[in-house]
Amino acid sequence: MAFPLCSSIISHKLFINVSTTPSAPHRTFYPTHFISCFNSVKCQDPPRSGRSRIICLSKKDLTKRISHLKSLIAIVVLSVQITFSLPLFGSDSWFISPARAILYSPDTKIPRTGELALRKAIPANTNMKAIQDSLEDISYLLRIPQRKPYGTMEGNVKKALKIAVDEKDSILASLPAELRERGSLVYASLIDGKGGLQGLLQSIKDQDADKVSVGLASTLDTVAELELLQAPGLSFLLPEQYLQYPRLTGRGTVEFTIEKGDDSSFSAVGGEPRKTATIQMVVNYQLISNLCVQIVIDGYSAPLTAGNFAKLVMDGAYNGAKLGCSNQAVLSDKGLDKNSGYSVPLEIMPAGQFEPLYRTTLSVQDGELPVLPLSVYGAVAMAHSEVSDEYSSPYQFFFYLYDKRSAGLGGISFDEGQFSVFGYTTIGRDILPQIKTGDIIRSAKLIEGQDRLVLPKEGAVWTAPA
Numbered sequence: 120m121a122f123p124l125c126s127s128i129i130s131h132k133l134f135i136n137v138s139t140t141p142s143a144p145h146r147t148f149y150p151t152h153f154i155s156c157f158n159s160v161k162c163q164d165p166p167r168s169g170r171s172r173i174i175c176l177s178k179k180d181l182t183k184r185i186s187h188l189k190s191l192i193a194i195v196v197l198s199v200q201i202t203f204s205l206p207l208f209g210s211d212s213w214f215i216s217p218a219r220a221i222l223y224s225p226d227t228k229i230p231r232t233g234e235l236a237l238r239k240a241i242p243a244n245t246n247m248k249a250i251q252d253s254l255e256d257i258s259y260l261l262r263i264p265q266r267k268p269y270g271t272m273e274g275n276v277k278k279a280l281k282i283a284v285d286e287k288d289s290i291l292a293s294l295p296a297e298l299r300e301r302g303s304l305v306y307a308s309l310i311d312g313k314g315g316l317q318g319l320l321q322s323i324k325d326q327d328a329d330k331v332s333v334g335l336a337s338t339l340d341t342v343a344e345l346e347l348l349q350a351p352g353l354s355f356l357l358p359e360q361y362l363q364y365p366r367l368t369g370r371g372t373v374e375f376t377i378e379k380g381d382d383s384s385f386s387a388v389g390g391e392p393r394k395t396a397t398i399q400m401v402v403n404y405q406l407i408s409n410l411c412v413q414i415v416i417d418g419y420s421a422p423l424t425a426g427n428f429a430k431l432v433m434d435g436a437y438n439g440a441k442l443g444c445s446n447q448a449v450l451s452d453k454g455l456d457k458n459s460g461y462s463v464p465l466e467i468m469p470a471g472q473f474e475p476l477y478r479t480t481l482s483v484q485d486g487e488l489p490v491l492p493l494s495v496y497g498a499v500a501m502a503h504s505e506v507s508d509e510y511s512s513p514y515q516f517f518f519y520l521y522d523k524r525s526a527g528l529g530g531i532s533f534d535e536g537q538f539s540v541f542g543y544t545t546i547g548r549d550i551l552p553q554i555k556t557g558d559i560i561r562s563a564k565l566i567e568g569q570d571r572l573v574l575p576k577e578g579a580v581w582t583a584p585a
Contacts, residue, residue: 229492229530233415233543238339240420240468240490242354243346244293246286251342253279257335261328272323272331280316283309290345298348305345314338352571353422355474363575364463366426367418371568373432377442377550380557385550413546414499418571420468420490421475421541424501424511427463428541429565429572436514437563443556447525448517450502451560462504462513466539478509481536489540494532496521497544497551511539518544518551 230236235258238251253275260268260275283290287306294302311317314337322330352368379385418425431437441452468475468490481487493500498519504510519532519540526532544551565572 229488229494231495231530233495233497233545236491236495236543237415237417237545238343238346240417241343241346241350242419243349244290246282246290247293247342247346247349250279250282251339251346253282254335254339254342257331261332261335267326267328269323269326273320276316276320276323280310280320283316290349293349295348295351298351302345302348305341305348309338309341309345312341315341350419353419357422358477361423361464361477364423364426365430365575366422366573367416367429367568367571368422368573369418369568369571371416371418371425371429371571372566373414373416373429374564374566375437376561376563377554378559378561380441380555380559383555385553414497414542414544416499416542416568417491421466421539423463424466424539424541426572427513428501428516429568430574431514432563432565433569433572435563437560440560442554442558442560444554446520447522448519449551449554450517451515453505453512453515462506462510463501463539465503465509465511466541467536480508483531483535487536488531489536491540491543492531493519493535493538493540494521494526494530495519495543497548498540499542499544500538500540503538508537518554520551 230239235255239255257272257275260272283306291299291302291306309315314334316338319331319334319338322334347370350369353366357366377385416425416428437451443450443452464477465479466475466477467479467481469481470488470490472490481489492498496519498521500517500519501511502515502517504512521532523530
């Protein structure tokens with residue numbers, strides 16, 4: 120099948136804390152699939168109230184019990200080894216490094232929303248990224264229950280403010296000439312505008328968590344707006360062999376209208392039920408209508424995948440396409456009769472890198488994470504090609520219905536780094552679980568981003584090798 124998502128639901132019943140030595144600085148937690156039940160045997164000697172119970176054993180009985188205990192330990196260790204292919208005691212590889220334990224680390228900081236993932240994916244001035252990183256940390260600090268670390272938050276904002284003021288010339292110089300006037304207005308708003316850094320700093324000093332949360336969201340939106348002005352195109356060169364592909368050199372907006380395949384209706388929050396719903400793939404966080412699902416298609420991190428998808432939409436390839444549902448995704452049909460798509464290589468931008476990798480997956484267990492993670496509810500990605508997992512399907516895409524109950528302790532999907540993610544649902548996520556197998560895409564429109572879509576020369580078509 121073109122969409123081999125992991126379908127197993129992992130049930131964490133028992134956690135074993137493993138460490139080689141008392142001085143080891145890291146601990147690794149392994150989720151296991153079994154529950155060990157032990158039958159208790161009543162002792163002949165009844166307990167006496169008010170006294171500690173001491174049992175005296177003969178040498179023969181003690182030997183028996185030790186032998187029984189060793190057998191029991193061997194069974195438990197064997198069960199763990201079978202479940203995870205772990206080495207037996209005595210092997211140096213029993214200790215797992217923190218990088219390889221990333222799937223099970225509860226401290227892994229992975230974006231939990233499409234908006235956050237998209238902000239992090241914008242290629243912008245290094246000073247703006249430093250400001251953004253300092254502010255993003257406040258989002259994690261706000262999650263701390265009870266007493267909030269307002270002092271740390273204040274330090275983060277002051278750091279961001281100092282960078283913004285000291286590096287003003289560098290920040291504005293990185294803007295294209297035609298956008299510099301607009302960028303100057305956005306910069307002024309970031310410093311002292313409504314929802315700017317000065318206002319956020321005052322909310323923190325007032326120690327009002329609700330105001331801090333609202334102010335932080337507003338400030339980060341302003342940061343993203345300025346960063347998008349700094350990034351009018353791709354920050355890297357595509358490999359020569361892929362220049363004949365359609366490519367998106369920024370972000371674009373796609374709007375889907377979904378029609379129910381039966382007589383049921385979509386339920387809107389605060390509205391009347393409808394038989395159709397609008398799903399939008401949007402850039403720049405624009406809300407257009409009710410009952411819509413917004414998705415940003417990101418050419419900054421996946422130019423070939425997003426470009427191919429945008430071209431298909433413009434060609435009307437998805438009009439009338441049927442949808443199917445699994446426990447993890449909403450998929451378009453395979454489109455076997457569609458010939459307008461390109462079999463693009465698997466395209467994934469690793470975090471910390473400047474350009475995507477092609478035809479290769481990421482090893483999450485070795486610490487590799489993508490800039491656009493799959494582990495976000497409503498992530499949009501292409502299915503695998505029928506030919507090879509090194510290529511994406513030329514047509515079939517899916518909405519990923521992320522569920523933390525089916526992920527590692529770090530909240531990372533077990534399919535992370537295996538698919539070309541090229542966008543996120545940002546508004547209307549409540550529509551996704553209402554889509555059922557048999558529902559139909561009535562229409563798909565590219566309503567923004569046509570000017571960023573670079574099409575190949577006429578007749579230049581490439582397909583994956585057989």
